[in-house]
Amino acid sequence: MTVDRLLEFLATINPGFFLILAAIPAAFATGTVARVIALIGGPLLALVVLLYPPVAGIEVAKGTFLGFDIAVYRPDSLSLIFGFGFVLAALLGGIFSMHRVDRLQDAAGLVYAGSALGAVFAGGLVSLVVFWELTAIASAVLVFARRSPQAYRAGMRYLVIQMISGVLMMTGAAMYGIEAGSFLIADLGSAQDGVLVGLFDMELPGAWLMLAGVGIKAGFPLIHNWLTDAYPNTTETGAVTLSPYTTTLAVYVLARGFAGMDWLVWVGAAMTVYPVFFAVLENDLRKVLAYSTNNQIGFMIVAVGIGTPLALNGAAAHAVAHIVFKSLLFMAMGAVLLRTGTTKATELGGLHRTMPYTTLFCLIGAASISALPYLAGFASKSMIMSAVHSGPGLYVVWLMLLFASAGVLEHSGIKIPFFAFFSHDSGRRPKEAPFVMLLAMGLAAGLCIAIGTSPAWFYALLPYRDQALEYLAQDLFTPAHLLEQMQLLCFAVLAFMVLRWFRLYPAEKRGVILDVEWVWRKGVPAVLEPAGRGIGAATHAIKAAKDKVTRGVVAGARQVFEPSAWVSRKIPMAVTAVFSLCLLALVLVTALFS
């Protein structure tokens, strides 16, 4: 068998399975070589297969399961770019995790990455739902893996929310498949410029249930706190593994199923704005990054709502670029957590002295997410901004996104590196991060630069390749565009410095910041606990009354029937025998004629 023949065969398998299968050796591997094979070999194999010329748009693994038509593998240009992002995330996460042996996290991380990867290549609703559920379970394990009581409770909350999303998705998919007459993506709608997007017909109720399920995973407003609750409660590697997949998978499903829905633009715009205010207040830097994820996913959802080829290219590009630079920032904070035991801004500062490589990589990630020209975020977010800019009636949305861009610079571009590595000297002098962590961060930083400086290779992977390359040639690096972005960033940084100079920048303070999660962490228990106590008291009173009655009856019976009691003394044995015989006869007669 030649290598080409082998690759041809492997290219017929959903690459998600490579990662899921790699989880089996990862669950047992403790030696370095075995872990390298599982954690890095699995993603590398998936990457090679992805880059092999795919049979785009054709269900290469199709069949029936329990009477349903299923298509486990259907690659096209939309799934390829998201798949590429997931494989990169798995590869970076695998390298980053090599510094310590934790078989639970290794295996769960691979299953999680594999199921997310499998989901974007799923050709039908059944396989999509199966992979969708698997991401929920595997990712919850990553929260539990911190192995602390607090992480356990956060993991339970996370699991409940993910399960609700799963149930909505499953019910919606089942209803939709039956209503539409097919479970296969290829049968559900027609292609827009050669790509199947915006498939779902919102006239069918199943579509709304699926949208609710996807909305939870995307972190729509009011249901966004599962990210900010779970991510800071993971290990130093857990957040790196958790951050790239779930929300990005939701963006993929939104693009595939709901692209062009007008009100998604407003949902996304709201998502870009409100996390800015929470991120300013938050003391835990990994929580800041979770809010930043809300904010960045908002940009993608705006683009999905617009639904034009330029916007969808922007959503896909920003999804992958965001995976890279957000992983990089989470890795930098993971390294800080490993070396200092905390990611709280109040306890950090001045770490650049002994962790300069981590500082440098973090700065590159921070500049990327801030969309500094010639770094990844600029290459990806620009398409979204241009799509909004040229969209009719989207002036307010454009202003909101512009505000959010300045906000991103504040919380991810400045706050993260500044308070961890600079600011006041905390006196901590930790060791630099382990080599494998630096390697993963270095690769991610290199990708940020590679995407930003020469985006052609990256744009060629986007769903609408020709439009992307046209945008690159005509819009991305025009002097006017560069000038506008540089102005925005320059003056925003100047604002930061001026505010600090005049001591107007709020000092970091310890504490938790109230958000919508208050409702289920505090409000509902506050209502239910007194109600529960009331029910408990009533139950107790009823039981006590019942016991009292029982005791009375028993005591009365004893007084009458005990050997020395009234019946024994007054009624002769013969009478009792006759009475018993009569009773027996009555039973027999009843049994005979019934």
Added chain:
Amino acid sequence: MTNETGNDEIEKDAPAPEPAAPLQLGEPGEHPLSVLLFSWMRSRGFYRGLMAVLAALGVLLIALEFIVPRRGYLPLEGLPGFFGVFGFIAFSLAVLSGWPLGRLLRRPEDYYEREAGDDS
């Protein structure tokens, strides 16, 4: 013992030359890369200097608007320095909101654990 030049006595009497103190770069224990990349940022005047540089850059970027052909077909977008002013105000608004919002929303770190009846 006499050395080749015969001036051993002189050498004995002369005070031992103090080894030149090595030039201290950065702080004791600081990583060389940090010394190279970041230590100069701690110098006095850096902060003020950087602010001046940024302000100058900002003015330059606004001045360039008069040379570079721009699109500017949305309301306000065509005004000189729109993006700079917007960036400054938006950033300041986000940061300054932290004062009232912090008072409104910040609670002790054990807020959820403590009052949920959690004893851990």
